[in-house]
Amino acid sequence: MTLIRTTAVISLALLLFGCNEPGYPDNVKVKRINTDSLQALLVVPNHIDEVSQTPLTTAIVLGGSEGGLAGASATAVALAENGIAALAVGYFGVEGLPATLKQVPVEVVDAAVAYIDASPALTRNHCKQVALIGSSRGAELALLAASYNQDYGPVVALSPSSHTWGALGDSDSAAWTYQGEPVPFVPRHSNPDYTVTEFAGRNYFIQDLNHPDANKARIDAANIRGQVLLLAGTDDKLWPSAIMAETLRNSIASQGVKHRVNKQLYEGAGHVISPGLPDNLTQTDIQKGQTILLGGTPTANQLAQTEALKTIVATLKSPICYSSSAGFNPQKLARLKAFLKTTNTSSLVLMRGGEVVFQYGDIHHRHTIHSIRKPMLNALYGIYVDKGIIDLDITLGELGISDLTALSDVEKSATVRQLLQSRSGIYLPSAATNQAMLDMLPERGQFKPGEKYAYNNWDFNVAGAIFEKLAGESLYTVFYREIAKPLGMQQFKGDYVQATADTEFSALQADGFYQLEADKSEFPAYHFRMSAYDMALFGQLYENYGMWNGHKILSREWIEASTMSYSVTNRFMDFGYGMLWNVINANDNRPDKAFFHTGVGIHMLGVYPASDLVFVHRVQTEQAYTFNQQDLYKIIGRTFDALESHQPE
Template identity: 65%
Template sequence: MDFFKKILIVLSVTFFLLGCNKPGYPDNVNVERIDTSKLQGLLITPKHGVQRNSLPRITAIVLGGSEGGYYTASQTAVALAQKGIAVVVVGYFGTKNLPTTLKEIPIEYVDYALDYIDSSPTLSRNHCGQVPIVGSSRGAELALLVGAHNDNYSPVIALSPSSHVWGAMGDINAAAWTFNGNPLSFVPRHSQPDYSVEKFIGLDYFKQDLNHPDAADKQIDASNIKGQVLLLAGDDDKLWPSATMAGILQKDIASKGVSVRVKSIVYPNAGHIISPGLPSNLTQFTNDDGQTVILGGTPEGNAMAQSDALKQMVNIIKAPNCYTSTASFNHDKLDDLRDFLKTSNTSSLVLMRGGKVIFEFGDIYQKHTIHSIRKPMLNALYGIYTDQGLIDLNASLFELRIDDITPLTEIEKSATVRELLQSRSGVYLPAAATSQAMLDKLPARGTFTPGEKYAYNNWDFNVAGAIFEKLSGQSIYTAYYKEIAKPLGMKQFTGSNVTITRNTDITELEVDGFYQFESEKSKYPAYHFRMSAYDMALFGQLYENYGVWNNKQIISRDWIERSTTSYSVTNPYMDFGYGMLWNVIIPKADRPNKAFYHTGVGVHMLGVYPSSDLVFVHRVQTETEFEFDQQNLYVIIGKVFDALEDSQKL
């Protein structure tokens, strides 16, 4: 008898006897049968609780293993639904209108579940625009294959996973999976299982086949998954070497991308059955022939694994980090970048991916003034407080009782908070921290009405800061520390601040920010930030993650998308624009990916490049006399992207 077929029979009978084949469902979930010409499965959703603003519920796909059907997978789906996650359970063989066994199953079949989610008004992809997919055993193999072939799936969660493609069940010469109509090459069977033994353990037979030379090119290309991968295995899995195979997957993904993209947990004293919702006492099974098939683990070890696995799964499903690129850096070219930086008077530079510094130059922990990059810092606070309903972007200056030492006209008072953030207020007045060059570029007062024209000016930005403090009842620096710096674990920023005078020596400051008043121009101060390159990179990573940090949504994706949408074209030749306190690199035919950035006095820069999973921070020590050729900043950016191999270049 084929080994896979034997295991299928054992597991199917076992789950049936344990009451898992057609389970009753708890009262706190809704279960609907999905029975269409394209898809067989179940929709399991939380019964109670309405999401904020009645938004569609984030939905995951769950795949069962070699037992076939979808009822066993439904137990894991119930566990997820009880934590507030909607789940589409997909049967891909062994049930109505599907193949009877796991043989030549198109991996594209799972896409019907994706279509089902996309067509439902109550179900939703996650904030990365992807759908989480969960699989156990052979279902984990399928989940990894699906994620490797289709960017729409992430995070990929594989319980008791396989690192390689295995063959069909019941036919050792046939493929289990196909893609685009072609069979996927699989690990050949060289081992000779002895089915006559009293206690049957499959582990060593799988190891023999896995270690055979002709298995090498049958490995799943999990490094091609554009998203997070969570690998969960038991160290006492007696069915197959899932812990070893999880290690193979982790090493492959980490070596070709960002190590934080993949997380692997091996549970002590746990066996093959570690999926939440399944019986933790399922460590072995005796079949009708009196033979005992060992699955491994102890009931206590399995239970601990299932409990932690559920926690890990819920966290990553509800708040994933978003990854797009699988490109890696050429270290020789990074060395060339470092050599150039040594000649450029750059004070520090950070390249960050997934919250990890992958390249640094200079003292990345020295804090000094970030100049105009203060605007994205304020953007974050506006996003949080607007989403909380404490700030109305449509409120006018008149409604907020905003005036200045040069009184505003009635038309100027009609400008909204939103137009301030877009630098389209139509108010062209002197302001603190405004250079003569900036002032010279402003239109004559009254030339344009609010919302009619973009004009980069500090009056808008300074007043936006004052309005935030008025509506939030706290200083910008206190709010930033509480809402951003502390949750992100910034190393230097604590929120300390002072108000400077004309006699203040900026180079002697130790604070994180300072207010700069110029009372002859305006009653509203400029709010300056002093930050290190490292802390700035963490902030950029928050935006790269679409607002998620440590499984918590700090800023909504919707706010980040709105903020980094261009409302004004600032450079028609380069297709650059301005959003809300962010510069935007607008997608176009030969550059399909949006990015966003802000500069400070033309030499500091914070850039966020989602298509390359990259945060870029460049600093120059401008609190003292400095020499830096602004053109060198463009050279440095070019060298960074030249070092990215197989990247979607900007």
């Protein structure tokens, strides 16, 4: 173990196990952090142990107008109980911090990021950002901090504000400062009557929001780079969080990045919807005989907290990385989205630099990718060829490959390389082969190995079997370890099952399945079930020519060799076939090549290096569906039309 690794493990043990803070549930570990710049509690799942060598992806949690650690730590505990490490951060009202919410530096949140970055036991998420969760005034701070600093994402705002407000108890002073200067805030033009027995602030806040002076205090939410999750109760009586959530959503949507924001309203819930807080906080006493109304009912608040926790956990565990400079025309992307709604497309992802610049549909839903399984196998071969475990020029005879129909001596001379190129010259029945594919195959023995390209599932299925024979384990297991896990795929975990031609694919829950048709061949087809987002990450690996976060997963030489055209597949379009990839050849009209693969003609993974673009299109084909193949070509055309025009129309 290296010194760095040893230090990380020791630091993790000291940080998490030196002493647990009292008064917290046994299923979490809590550590108090007290530095000159940070007052916080680190809360982690109890299953983390001393020998763990993997840094913990850590979210920052900000409480409400109490400013301290109580509310933030309650939410942090709820997150830790669901497997998420959380740093509950105080921003006032704690020793070492401002006493009240008055001129509090926004940079207090940046200090938490600096702490995470400096700790070998903690880390950012795979988007190289830190999730930031805030409630009420803490949501105000979270949104404000993320608008200034692109280190934050996803940003979760519970009972949020669309504007910055004045100091607590002094509405004529700024609550926040940034770089030493007061942050503009909404002036009080309303005249709240604080003498009433039951005070509801909602209508007073609405009056002030509607005054022209409020515009200067809008939070620039459109400048937030990461995902934004806006959660509010419809019966919030403290302030109009549902209205302000809609204002925030519209602000983000106005910049053509509506897909980054998710707004959820909880019917009948009040102001206190943060997970972990008491659900019976429908009002709070400020002095004898006088209360502030918070709204909601215990039942509605509890339901909101439960649903909010599920949404937050899912968002934090599967964050989507977004680009800050997409280079797409937002009006044309809007028209692309409108067209997609007419096509029965289930999902679409456009990715640049590992970041999503456009999405449509549920991009995390897994379903069968059909023939796009072939590029997945290409990656596995690339890794094992580079390791020296697989020789592409070994013959089927040398490997002892045969089938239900015995191979001839000529067929046995075919190499693994020729299987990957679909030029084996072997035309035998195979699993997952429809009649149309069979009809396109030449007569058996008509061509020798290497003489003729014929898209042939026998080649692909046997290539999968040979990989497993030489690797000594399931290709799904290897794919998860060597590809999915390093890339940070969100849904693919390497689970697989056996299936037959009669299996109802929509009932499967695994990431992969072997389809054996024993009357045709000894070799099953290997199918992948994958989400659009995970497929886009895979495409980005090829866009990066095999590099990921500074580490080589595939060699550039392998990708170049795989995406070289060995066969002509479409003379008019100048398309060819490489090794398990279709190739769009460079020519006088397009100086750079691209490569892609389709599934049943309507799923598509496209990699366009010259445009810095990965394109993934999906249709839910595990159930009855209708999709016009011509619409896929239109979608591709509209995508590149939006890419070519960077200026507003």
